[in-house]
Amino acid sequence: MFLSIEEAFEQICEPLQRLGDFVVIDSSFDESKSDLNVPLVETLSPGVDSPSSPTSPSLYTDVNLVPEHEKKEFELAICTLEGELVELRSKQSSLEEKRREALNKLLDIKGSIRVFCRIRPFLSHERKKSFGPIVSGSEKVLIGSTGNRKEYILDRVFTQDASQDLVFMEVEPILRSALDGHNVCIFAYGQTGTGKTFTMEGTAECPGIVPQALELLFHQASLDESISFSFGLSMLEVYMGNLRDLLAQKTPRKRWESLSRSVLNIQTDADGSVEIERLHEVTVTDFAQANKLYNLGRRARSTSWTNVNELSSRSHCLTRISIGRTGSREGGKMATSKLWMVDLGGSERLLKTQATGQTLDEGKSINLSLSALGDVICALKRKRNHIPYRNSKLTQILRDSVGDRSKALMLVHLSPREDDIGESICSLSFAKRARGIESSKEIPEELKKQKEKRITELEEAMRDAEGECRRVRNQIQLVENQVREKKRLYALAYGLHEDLKSYQGNRQENQREMVETPTTLEKSITANGSLSLPRFMAPTVCSRQRLKTDSSIRTSSELAPRKHEKTHLSKDLNISFENDMRNSNTKPLRLSAKKPGSEDSGFVFSPTSTKPLSIPQNKRVSVSFSKQTINKASLLQHRRRFSDSEIGKRFKVPVN
Numbered sequence: 001m002f003l004s005i006e007e008a009f010e011q012i013c014e015p016l017q018r019l020g021d022f023v024v025i026d027s028s029f030d031e032s033k034s035d036l037n038v039p040l041v042e043t044l045s046p047g048v049d050s051p052s053s054p055t056s057p058s059l060y061t062d063v064n065l066v067p068e069h070e071k072k073e074f075e076l077a078i079c080t081l082e083g084e085l086v087e088l089r090s091k092q093s094s095l096e097e098k099r100r101e102a103l104n105k106l107l108d109i110k111g112s113i114r115v116f117c118r119i120r121p122f123l124s125h126e127r128k129k130s131f132g133p134i135v136s137g138s139e140k141v142l143i144g145s146t147g148n149r150k151e152y153i154l155d156r157v158f159t160q161d162a163s164q165d166l167v168f169m170e171v172e173p174i175l176r177s178a179l180d181g182h183n184v185c186i187f188a189y190g191q192t193g194t195g196k197t198f199t200m201e202g203t204a205e206c207p208g209i210v211p212q213a214l215e216l217l218f219h220q221a222s223l224d225e226s227i228s229f230s231f232g233l234s235m236l237e238v239y240m241g242n243l244r245d246l247l248a249q250k251t252p253r254k255r256w257e258s259l260s261r262s263v264l265n266i267q268t269d270a271d272g273s274v275e276i277e278r279l280h281e282v283t284v285t286d287f288a289q290a291n292k293l294y295n296l297g298r299r300a301r302s303t304s305w306t307n308v309n310e311l312s313s314r315s316h317c318l319t320r321i322s323i324g325r326t327g328s329r330e331g332g333k334m335a336t337s338k339l340w341m342v343d344l345g346g347s348e349r350l351l352k353t354q355a356t357g358q359t360l361d362e363g364k365s366i367n368l369s370l371s372a373l374g375d376v377i378c379a380l381k382r383k384r385n386h387i388p389y390r391n392s393k394l395t396q397i398l399r400d401s402v403g404d405r406s407k408a409l410m411l412v413h414l415s416p417r418e419d420d421i422g423e424s425i426c427s428l429s430f431a432k433r434a435r436g437i438e439s440s441k442e443i444p445e446e447l448k449k450q451k452e453k454r455i456t457e458l459e460e461a462m463r464d465a466e467g468e469c470r471r472v473r474n475q476i477q478l479v480e481n482q483v484r485e486k487k488r489l490y491a492l493a494y495g496l497h498e499d500l501k502s503y504q505g506n507r508q509e510n511q512r513e514m515v516e517t518p519t520t521l522e523k524s525i526t527a528n529g530s531l532s533l534p535r536f537m538a539p540t541v542c543s544r545q546r547l548k549t550d551s552s553i554r555t556s557s558e559l560a561p562r563k564h565e566k567t568h569l570s571k572d573l574n575i576s577f578e579n580d581m582r583n584s585n586t587k588p589l590r591l592s593a594k595k596p597g598s599e600d601s602g603f604v605f606s607p608t609s610t611k612p613l614s615i616p617q618n619k620r621v622s623v624s625f626s627k628q629t630i631n632k633a634s635l636l637q638h639r640r641r642f643s644d645s646e647i648g649k650r651f652k653v654p655v656n
């Protein structure tokens, strides 16, 4: 009588499953020449990551024994890898320190207040023919009519076609410096409608500096595992000399809440650090959350229509990221730094905008605070004793972030239009004042060359440290994965005792029932499905059918065959084990399946064939498993070993 492929395969596998899900391998078995279409098993050797090659798998078939040396080897492998991790992390820390130092020196040489210039492209309704600002090289802007052209030198000039990404690339080093612990301030300055908000906020398709900076901060923080970072986001606007919290509730439920939107006090500590009373600071844990909050805040900003810009910002919008760092460099204490990103209100000639009423007042207020900011920057550049921070709310807020120990970047925006030349010259004069004595024109040629050489060296040192850091980080990730995997395997192999105990505790009632009567076991399995038992204990379809006729159960330990023992599979099929599975952990287990009374044939079951294939008498049927299941299979041996004895003790089931 022939069995269907599925029945026959199940009958072979079922007792094996009861023995622990595998492993029957013949080392002489050549998979490529076989019709047996089952995946291949390879055994796991502790301390070795990749399984051995499919053609020559290292084989062992331990069912009941876990050699002690194997466990020790495992522990040793984990220890070695963890030691390697410690070394790699310390290397990463020193490389980070190197990069930080190089960056700091670089920013110092380049100037603690740097000024960039960006020229907006023509808008669709603007006439493209113009004699606006002309960019010459990456640092020079020429403006004015041919005979009366003025030249301005800046740290970097972006032409009309400069992308948001290009601008951000140049801004990135100063942002990294904020992560390194410096207070940083980035301003967008310029005439109304020249693209300040576009540069800072951007659009969904072309995100500006703020969203990109948020992404960068979270990304960089995730790379450096030696430091734990925390981020807090606050947003406020300075509108007509008052501070408004942009993250405060929109529809206040109580009166004091509505007041808190406008009544924010600026507090300055003895050490010069500034705090804004009642300003909401929301802890943000990832970029998506921070960006969502930022979008909420910017929508609350005061804007209105002006002659020059349809959606003109009528205030200064300030976004603050408080960066908390806890790490060995900080001696275990939390150090904080601030990153301010400021979209300044548009500088405007009030006559030109023809503003009246409130718009006029808003314009006046914006101009006053911009002029105060110019004074502060100028005093800092000239190293004056008195820095006039108190002249405006804007400069009071930024007191600890625009100064000696901090870094600032001013992005001056220009219109491409000829009509706006006067405004552009005003903006460039502001930029010149901000750059102060650092104007390249005023530096002797020799000194300039030396400075450039030093900048190149530091940039190279930074790149090298970063490259090396990246490599170390990849190594760390690799080793971490190895450790994780080893620990997982170890826990599976040697740590399941507790799991299973608790599992058995939970199931005690069920188990008692099972011991009492096999029929109850069957019921319990049917009712709860195989999920109610560990996989190796769950009966297959085949065994359940047998239970119906057999009404008795053998435990898996009792099922484990001794040498040359024949396990009864069905009336038509026998399976024999060549090795004693209980005692061998290295020799391959050989399995042959044949019909009783048939001397010369075994079976290889091919799922594609409905007929059993005849093979030579001495040819063993080899059952193997996929590469992916190897770890699991090997470990299930250990699991099974434990469960066998436990189950043996618990289940006093009569053996047939």
Ligand SMILES: Nc1ncnc2c1ncn2[C@@H]1O[C@H](COP(=O)(O)OP(=O)(O)OP(=O)(O)O)[C@@H](O)[C@H]1O
Residues within 6 Å of the ligand: 119, 120, 121, 123, 190, 191, 192, 193, 194, 195, 196, 197, 198, 199, 309, 311, 312, 313, 314, 344, 345, 346, 347, 413
């Ligand atoms: N680089 C650019 N590329 C494309 N469009 C730009 C660019 N810069 C500005 N714009 C467009 O110009 C218009 C005005 O820009 P934006 O509102 O950013 O100016 P602003 O300087 O912030 O003005 P205000 O001071 O009045 O708020 C917007 O429609 C904006 O999309």
